[in-house]
Amino acid sequence: MAGFFKKSWAVKLVSLASVFILVQLLISAGFIDSYIQATIATICINIILAVSLNLITGFTGQFSLGHAGFMSIGAYVCAIITLRIGTTGSFILGVFAGAIAAALVGFLVGLPTLRLKGDYLAIATLGLSEIIRIIFTNLKITNGAAGLSYIPRFVNWFWIFIFTVGTVLLIVNYIKSSHGRACIAIREDEIASEAMGINSTRYKVTVFTIGAFCAGIAGALYASYFYDIAPKTFGFLKSIDVLVIVVFGGLGSISGSILAAIVLALISTFLQSFSEIRMILYALMLIIIMIFRPQGLMGSKELSLSLFKKAGKLFSKKERV
């Protein structure tokens, strides 16, 4: 048993390292131009956003529409810090300060709102992200509606990769712990989980805070990669975009969220050449996919080696028959 765990860890480590090195080599060799690099950055930022929202919505069953708000807090805090200081150290500081600020807001807002259920929670979180956006539009330090620009870019493939893998691994580990199982129990049946000794409010607030923290990291990476940010970048539609990735990938599937972030980015890149009807085609594709696969790409399953093995077995059985 112990040997198996070690082996699976080694497989994970090697595959992650090879993805990193491959992309790094392609960038250095000039095969990946700045446009593709920006697409990769967007995918990674969306992965962080989607996985953390999946923790809240897919695993704990709390319908949140406020992710863009938390993202904007991370983006602005990081941007303000790096604009003032402007060193790599300040960037790291900015990312964590942004994430902590977002987590703090998530915690404070989560305490009262997470007593609400379903649609009510969705509307409360939607309201929250609008409040955050309007505050940023009216503050002096955030430069109002024009937003902040000329933010120094410290983010490169290395940092994006580290933060994406880091947040995803932390969330996966959390879900696989007893605390994570408590969250899933709340999604499955809140009354039964309370009767089994689980303090549901506590776990909802914890998960909401973790989600906000990760969204803060995503926002900070966004600010540092794309030079300029404005309140309108983090509107209602950004929250919906993230929710689309989560639902499309499958509520309760981390690998689904990752896959969906990649697939949707590829689709929208591909549609760039049909600029007039791009959004129509994008929406149409989503509708068609959701009709044929309402549970999302992965359902609540995870992509894993054992899944491949199972598929392989099924396939070989069919061949024999």
Place this chain on the structure above:
Amino acid sequence: MAILSVKKLTKSFGGLTAVSNVSFEIEKGELIGLIGPNGGGKTTVFNLLTGIYVPTSGTVELIKEGKAKQLQGLKPYTICRHGLARTFQNIRLFKDLTVLDNVRIAMHKNVKYGLISSFLHLPSYVKEEKKLVQKSMELLTILKLNEKKDEFAKNLPYGEQRRLEIARALAAEPTLLLLDEPAAGMNPAETSDLKELIALIRDKFNLTVLLIDHDMSLIMNICERIYVLDHGMLIANGTPEEIKRNKLVIEAYLGEDVGDA
């Protein structure tokens, strides 16, 4: 020695008094039955004891190691931590989770690692998780569900779902176990298995059991004392023999005798 003492428990929903002035005591180690016609208020009493409803008035006292603890008004998870665990009349398993997970979740309150360890899977996580699986498997073996540990709860046959509910309640390590109609929908063979199972777990886990059921063969056979609820009021209590002969109880179940009709 009493383990649970309920005094003048009342619950009204608007104008309807579902439970009115109910007082009873449960001794340590007893197996108590709670019966009564449909709508008599049995499940409401369970919901009041476990904190799902807040009583309109009255007290619920749990006596643990000589100390009395007031339970009324506490949250369900706190009451569970004090040692009350229950099953549900309309099975409320975590349907999309495996049998093992259902049991492990109920052990959550005793898990000793914190948030940081759950993020990083530190040694304390590995140790505790191993212990959790081991303890869950012991429990599942007793309830004969060990071979189905990786099955989803929703895919189990009905009788096994009921057993899993009991396993999950036991995983919460209660001192007082509340079973809400565990024999509902079971055939006579399954009911007789259940009878043995309840007796077995009571001895094995040193439990006190409060049992609601409509199956008189189950109640009359294994309960030492029976309380009867009708229209939210306690109308009788005594041994099975006494209850069988009690006039009020017969009236409640069969209706009043109107003379020579």
